[in-house]
Amino acid sequence: MPGRRLWSLTLVLVVLASLLSGPVGAQTDRERSTPIEIDRPSLGGLSASLAEAADGAAGDVIIRVDYAGSESSARQTIARSGGQVLAAGGQTFKVKLPAAALRGLAKAPGIVSIRELIPPDPLAVKSQGVASTGANTWHALGLTGVGVKVAVVDFGFSGRAEAVAAGDLPANAVTKNYCSTSLDSGGPHGTGVAEIVHDVAPAAQLYLVCVDDEFDLEAFVDYAIAQKIDVINHSGAWFLSDRGDGTAGFPSASNAARRAAAAGILWVAAGGNYAQDHWKGAWNPVTPANSG
Numbered sequence: 094m095p096g097r098r099l100w101s102l103t104l105v106l107v108v109l110a111s112l113l114s115g116p117v118g119a120q121t122d123r124e125r126s127t128p129i130e131i132d133r134p135s136l137g138g139l140s141a142s143l144a145e146a147a148d149g150a151a152g153d154v155i156i157r158v159d160y161a162g163s164e165s166s167a168r169q170t171i172a173r174s175g176g177q178v179l180a181a182g183g184q185t186f187k188v189k190l191p192a193a194a195l196r197g198l199a200k201a202p203g204i205v206s207i208r209e210l211i212p213p214d215p216l217a218v219k220s221q222g223v224a225s226t227g228a229n230t231w232h233a234l235g236l237t238g239v240g241v242k243v244a245v246v247d248f249g250f251s252g253r254a255e256a257v258a259a260g261d262l263p264a265n266a267v268t269k270n271y272c273s274t275s276l277d278s279g280g281p282h283g284t285g286v287a288e289i290v291h292d293v294a295p296a297a298q299l300y301l302v303c304v305d306d307e308f309d310l311e312a313f314v315d316y317a318i319a320q321k322i323d324v325i326n327h328s329g330a331w332f333l334s335d336r337g338d339g340t341a342g343f344p345s346a347s348n349a350a351r352r353a354a355a356a357g358i359l360w361v362a363a364g365g366n367y368a369q370d371h372w373k374g375a376w377n378p379v380t381p382a383n384s385g
Contacts (some may be wrong), residue, residue: 099172123200124329139207147195154195155273157308157344158186167203174198180308185307197338210306210373214250214330215282223292238294243324245287246302246310246316249279250271251299253287253371261288266299269316271309279303286328298326307334314349325353328363 138148146154161184162168166188168178174197176190187210190198214338218300220221231237254277256262261354270276280366287301300322310327317325327346335341350360 113129124373127241133327139195140209143195143207143209146192152192153189154192155210155247156188156190156195157208157210158188158198159208160184160186161205162203170200170201171201174201180312180344182308182311185324185343187306187344210308211331211334212306213248213304214332215280215328226293228236228293234293238297241294241297241324242320243290243294243297243326244300244302244313244322244324245283245290246304246313246325246327246329247283247286248305248329249274249281249303250283250287250301251278252275252284253277256288257282262291263299266301269300269313271304272303272305273314276301276303282328286326290326307346307349310346310349311344311352314352314356317353317358321360324359330367 099265143156144152158167158171160170170361171178171186171188171190174190174194176188176194176198178186179189180187184205191364195207198204223232249272250268257264258265261330266287268276272279283301283303289298291299300317300320302313303317304313327350329346331346335345339347339351350362353360
């Protein structure tokens, strides 16, 4: 029985890897992520968009705050600014803060930087690949994912109820929502990915998980470990999150995947969607000395 379960797990890995990496440049129903700006000394340590929010926006903003020194001291500083710590790890907080307090917090002792959260980018999905990948042959041999827990971590599951009604998703899928909106909003990307997983491993127990940012992704890994999830599929990109070599710390997709793997969880990611859209070179910042 353990051997059959292992083969079922391998089936999920191999077929998902081939199905979840869509064609380069394919469009999704979610808006493409906007560029994240670095903080600028001329703007009081804030990015241009955060500086604009500080000067005119009402209400609250959700930000990343990096700090030096003790966590308790940094928490007190944020509290005095009217902020609320939503998540924490390493020397980093996810903070809800009144926009009017941004400049004051940026100048507070111990605060290293204030940044916008990195928005994810869902990758293209193409389904109906069970026969073309040979998964139906495995099904005929009885390898259907029995006893395997598979989590689909995405950014929205619009159309989920309709997919369940049509038999494209199981009614017993477990849901976990870290998003600021409902699980069933944010676009149909997650639903499409989950349908592929269910096609490939129809007997697996599905977990449908919605995340907004990398803090959510890190929190989910804790949940996955506690739930003894076997496979995590994450078909999303996090541009400008880290240097791209897998060494990033908390919070990052790289760190989340590394922690999951250390706990014995198989992390499956789409690949190749932006193979022709990247360029690597030496950084040459524009300064008065070299701007010509």
